[in-house]
Amino acid sequence: MMKRTALALLFSIPVSVSAQDSSQTLPLLPDRLGPMEVVFWGKGGAMRKLFDFPLTPEGRESEMRLRRNMLGLHQLGGFVTLAAMAATMVVGQKVYNGDRDLRQIHKALAFTTVSAYFSTAAFSLFTPPPLIRRNEWSSISTHKMLGTLHFTGMLAMPVLGTLIRDGHTELRPVHLGVGYATLAAFGAAMLVITF
Secondary structure, eight states: OOHHHHHHHHTTTTOOSSSSSSOOOOOOOSOOOOOHHHHSSSSSHHHHHHSOOOOSSHHHHHHHHHHHHHHHHHHHHHHHHHHHHHHHHHHHHHHTOOOOHHHHHHHHHHHHHHHHHHHHHHHHHHHHOOSOOOOOOOOOOOHHHHHHHHHHHHHHHHHHHHHHHHHHHGHHHHHHHHHHHHOOOHHHHHHHOOO
């Protein structure tokens, strides 16, 4: 009976709670959904209306396979993004130190980093919600908190870079500082989830 209950919990298959009450079933969605989850995966979400993602036990089982694949790509993309971000910082530091010949390389690396970053973020942001969301702090919670920090930095970096290119050279130290802080937050986010 215990094995069947755990399997039912994993796939949200209806399970009898007691011999007297056989009508109670486990929910198909967690109690709490984030804003993106509500928009895309809630009961009336876009994925349910526009694509074939029914809110049924079988449909949720399919969504869990999609979730695993998307989060696997998110993790792989994180390593690619971390490498691109570190390379951008190394070249950016050299440009900051006076090697102006590297500006175009820095610009190309920055574009690669931003593209990889937001592609990687999309795999996480648009993934189906889990079956169960526990109300406790975990390494995922820390990963998400650090994500807020590096996401803010990744929004600020291109803006600061454009302002510097347009003549606001006094922002160069700010751009450099935000770059290092963003790299540190991103690296820490990768560490807490990987190890």
